[in-house]
Amino acid sequence: MGWEVIEGGLHTTVQDLGRKGLRRYGVPRGGAADTLSFQRANFMVGNSPTDAALECTAWGPTLRALTAQLVAVDGASPSLYLDGQDMTGIKSFFVSRGQVLRIGAITGGFRSYLAVAGGFCVPPVLGSRSTYLGAGFGGYRGRRLRAGDCLKVGSARRRRPRPIPLAHPIEGDGLRVIRGPQCEGLTAAGLSSLFEQSFTVTNESDRMGCRLQGQPLEHTQGADIVSDGVPEGSLQVPGDGQPIIILADGQPTGGYTKPVVIITADLPRAAQLAPGAAVSFGEVSLAEAHQALGRLRHHLRCCQDQPEGSGRFYAVHCQHRTYQVYVEEVQVPPACGRHSPDYGE
Amino acid sequence: MRTVPAGDRALVLELGTHVDVATHDKVMAYYAHLQDHHLPGVEELVPTYRSLLVYYEPSETDYHQLAEQLRELVVQEKKHTGNTVEVPVKYGGAEGPDLEDVAAYAQLAPDDVIQLHALPLYRVYMVGFAPGFPYLGGLDPRLFVPRLRRPRTVIPAGSVAIGGEQTGIYPIQGPGGWRIIGRTELALFDPERVPPARVQAGDNIRFVPLGGAR
Numbered sequence: 001m002g003w004e005v006i007e008g009g010l011h012t013t014v015q016d017l018g019r020k021g022l023r024r025y026g027v028p029r030g031g032a033a034d035t036l037s038f039q040r041a042n043f044m045v046g047n048s049p050t051d052a053a054l055e056c057t058a059w060g061p062t063l064r065a066l067t068a069q070l071v072a073v074d075g076a077s078p079s080l081y082l083d084g085q086d087m088t089g090i091k092s093f094f095v096s097r098g099q100v101l102r103i104g105a106i107t108g109g110f111r112s113y114l115a116v117a118g119g120f121c122v123p124p125v126l127g128s129r130s131t132y133l134g135a136g137f138g139g140y141r142g143r144r145l146r147a148g149d150c151l152k153v154g155s156a157r158r159r160r161p162r163p164i165p166l167a168h169p170i171e172g173d174g175l176r177v178i179r180g181p182q183c184e185g186l187t188a189a190g191l192s193s194l195f196e197q198s199f200t201v202t203n204e205s206d207r208m209g210c211r212l213q214g215q216p217l218e219h220t221q222g223a224d225i226v227s228d229g230v231p232e233g234s235l236q237v238p239g240d241g242q243p244i245i246i247l248a249d250g251q252p253t254g255g256y257t258k259p260v261v262i263i264t265a266d267l268p269r270a271a272q273l274a275p276g277a278a279v280s281f282g283e284v285s286l287a288e289a290h291q292a293l294g295r296l297r298h299h300l301r302c303c304q305d306q307p308e309g310s311g312r313f314y315a316v317h318c319q320h321r322t323y324q325v326y327v328e329e330v331q332v333p334p335a336c337g338r339h340s341p342d343y344g345e
Numbered sequence: 346m347r348t349v350p351a352g353d354r355a356l357v358l359e360l361g362t363h364v365d366v367a368t369h370d371k372v373m374a375y376y377a378h379l380q381d382h383h384l385p386g387v388e389e390l391v392p393t394y395r396s397l398l399v400y401y402e403p404s405e406t407d408y409h410q411l412a413e414q415l416r417e418l419v420v421q422e423k424k425h426t427g428n429t430v431e432v433p434v435k436y437g438g439a440e441g442p443d444l445e446d447v448a449a450y451a452q453l454a455p456d457d458v459i460q461l462h463a464l465p466l467y468r469v470y471m472v473g474f475a476p477g478f479p480y481l482g483g484l485d486p487r488l489f490v491p492r493l494r495r496p497r498t499v500i501p502a503g504s505v506a507i508g509g510e511q512t513g514i515y516p517i518q519g520p521g522g523w524r525i526i527g528r529t530e531l532a533l534f535d536p537e538r539v540p541p542a543r544v545q546a547g548d549n550i551r552f553v554p555l556g557g558a559r
Contacts, residue, residue, distance in 0.1 A: 023391045023398075025542035026476040026516075026534075125536050135476045135517045137536040181349040181357045227480060228363055229391040229398025231355045248452070253393060253473025255479075261352030289353035290403045 001118070001153045002066045008146035011105065011206075013131035014120050014139035015113075016052045022126060023127035028233060030138065031130040033207055033248045033271035034111050036296065037075030040159055041115035044072035044092045044302040051119030051154070052129040056112045058274070060103025061145055065095045069153065070117040070161060076109025085321075092161035093324055094313045107332070109272035110205075120154030129258055133325065134208065134249055136221050159290055160309040161326070168268075169255035169299040171292060174280035175270055177235065177260035182225060185257035186237065192217035194235075196261065199243065201274045207249040209236070210273050216241025219257060227255040231331035233262035233270065235281070245270050348412040354400060356408055359414055361395040364482065368395045369470055370550035373425040373547045385412050392546040393471045394480070427547035429466065432514065432529050434505050436553045443493075447507060447524050450490045461485045462505075462512065462526065463552045464549030466526070469544050476532030477516035477542040479551060484512045489516075503529045505552065514550075516542075527552075 015038065018031020032038030032055055039049045047053075054061070060078050072092040080087040081102040088095060095101055107111050122129050122140050131139025140149060183191060199212035221303065223239040231238065233244040236256045245262065246254075247270065262270055263284065274277055284292075312329020349357045360375065361368030376392040377523030379399070383424045386406030391398040401411055436459045437444040448455040467481040474480070484507065497520060500506075504515045515521055516533035533543045544550060 018537045021402075022541070022547065023389060024472060025540055026478050027541065046357050126539075126541060132476075134519070135534070135536065178350050178352055180352045226362075226394050227473070228357065228396050229351065229355070229392040229473075231352045231400070233352055233396070240351060250476050252391060260351075261354050261355075286350060286353055286408050290407070293353065295404060345434075 001121065001155065003063045003069075003109040003116075003151045003153070004066060005061060005145050005147055005149040005151065006064055006100065007062040008144055008149070009056055010059040011057035012061045012145040013055050013133070013143075014052050014122050014145075015055040015130045016128055017050055019129050021124050023229070025133070027126065027135075028249050028252050030089040030132045032113065032150050033296075033343040034075055034113070036268035036300070037111070037272075038113045038115075038167075039283045039300055040164055040303055042119070043300075043306070044074070044164055045070050045115050045117040045121050046064040046156065046162055046212055046308060047115060047117065049300070049304070050153070051114050051115070052122060052139075053097060053115040053120065054108060056103055056114060057110060058106055060112060060114070061107060062100060063151075063244040064100050065097055065241040066150075067153070068097050069095050070156070071095055071101070072115045072161060073103075073112055073235060074115075076274075078112045079104035082324075088338050093326070106249055110274035110277075113270060116156035116179045118158075121152040121154050128231050132249060143220045144198075148298060150176050153190045160252060160311060160313075160328075162306045163328075164303040169296055170269065171265070171295075172282070173294045174282045175266045176263045176284045176292070177281050178286060178287065179260055179283060180258075181228075181261075182257045185220055186259045187226065188216045190220075190241075191259060193217055195283060198278045201273045201275050201279060203278045205273070205275060207247055207252055209247055210270065212243045212279065214242065217243065217259075223257050224255055227253050228256045230258065231261055233260065233264065234258045235260050246272070247271055254274055263289035263292060263295045265289065269288040346416065348409055348415060350406075351398060354403060356399050356401070356412060358397040358399055358543055359395065360397070364394045364470070366468065366482070369468065369547075370425045371541075372397055372423055373427075374422045375416050378418065378548070380421045384411065385485070386411065391471075391473070393473070403472055413557060416534075425516050425547050427545070427549055429549040429551060430531075430544050431553050432531050433553045433555050434463070434527040434529050436505075436527035441505070441526040443524035444526045447488065447490050451487055453487065458488065458526065459487055459554050462507075463554050465551075467512070467550045467552075469546055469548045469550060471546045472542050472544065475515070475519060477544075478535075479513055479533070479544050479548075479550065481512050484510060486510075488512070490520040493524060496520055500525065501528065503531065503533070505529060523550075
């Protein structure tokens with residue numbers, strides 16, 4: 001059961017939902033940067049939300065299936081080729097033994113998630129299968145994938161994709177933030193500048209932080225604070241006045257001013273900011289943040305509760321080409337709104 | 346005491362404004378109390394110099410309710426006594442490439458730097474920045490030296506270093522801008538162990554110079 005890595009891609013790691021309760025030891029949550037797309041991909045292949053999947057960044061890997069597998073891709077859209085055949089835009093499909101899946105350039109975001117039925121099997125470290133590159137543990141040998149690696153996959157009975165709502169529950173354009181814990185660390189002009197301008201994501205962005213470039217934000221009394229706890233989503237503003245969004249592998253403590261923190265419901269979008277992207281911030285109340293989180297969790301429950309697909313995959317030969325066709329009858333559950341399987345071709 | 350939101354799933358309980366032992370004793374007292382007396386919805390606690398970061402699950406509690414519960418807590422404040430961990434250090438040489446520079450900056454002999462560094466019982470104010478990285482308080486002011494102008498991209502695990510008014514140990518290999526004066530073989534972080542960090546907030550560290558290092 002598994003996959004052979006032919007090319008690792010730019011930055012491909014095994015991730016799950018991360019670690020809990022270890023920040024006091026200096027260990028961040030880790031896990032998928034965009035937990036929404038990660039879980040959606042898992043649900044499509046019938047996995048639990050805690051099964052491990054691949055996080056592919058900017059340019060994905062090329063993999064050979066050692067056994068037949070049901071796969072799903074969610075998050076930013078990559079170019080997808082199965083034995084050279086263009087599968088771009090297709091969310092979930094079947095890969096036969098020996099076929100080569102090539103995940104190419106990722107567009108419309110920064111990170112794509114590849115889930116396989118049964119989940120990727122790596123030994124859990126500190127309660128999680130996620131790769132923590134900062135300390136070189138977890139995931140596949142504590143590092144990115146590269147050519148020659150062999151990934152094992154857990155056993156799965158599922159052979160049919162579970163249809164899930166196509167659209168992500170995206171709300172608004174900018175990222176919503178809560179004031180604090182150090183909004184007084186910026187001057188009034190600095191704080192209004194934070195909300196009025198559009199920042200650009202720089203090339204120096206990784207799983208620890210997404211670095212932004214814009215009009216520098218003015219500090220009241222310098223950027224340094226007495227080091228304290230740093231939650232995921234914090235906007236950290238060091239001495240040069242250019243904010244850094246703290247992501248999944250961000251340090252659990254730090255010494256720079258944090259004027260605002262991005263709400264949990266918008267963290268998946270923050271994780272999809274690719275270098276060159278524009279981003280702005282808007283303030284919301286705690287109550288609005290919690291309502292948005294409730295809607296996000298409802299969306300995920302809907303994805304998880306979808307019944308397993310009842311259709312079948314067919315191989316159709318037509319004009320010297322072979323197409324994979326998935327056919328099923330679909331019922332739209334009223335609670336979850338529109339849903340249409342997009343298994344294309 | 347005051348509480349401030351830190352996003353929609355955490356709040357900061359601020360227990361003082363300065364870095365001192367009395368404030369940190371208070372932080373440790375609240376930390377211990379909240380571990381023994383669980384408040385509904387509290388998921389994780391991170392003790393720091395002068396505050397406690399309290400992570401909560403918003404479907405089980407909310408900011409205002411939790412903030413009020415924290416304000417009403419009756420916490421016995423007492424002098425915190427943690428474990429003392431002895432850290433054997435090989436000072437200078439290849440293990441401590443910046444020892445001579447630190448000595449020159451402090452206008453001391455390298456042996457005096459070692460002696461001054463190994464003398465105090467350092468308190469671990471918090472662990473963070475990197476896995477197992479202890480923020481230590483109690484460095485002799487004569488050893489305050491500025492950070493490197495150009496941080497090193499790779500510092501070996503176990504490096505003992507001084508940066509500004511702080512001293513610490515890099516538990517894992519990584520980049521860093523502090524001046525390295527020695528190295529310990531003691532593993533400060535091991536992901537296969539529970540807990541993974543060798544020292545925790547509230548513990549004490551004493552550096553023990555290894556003979557024949559220089």
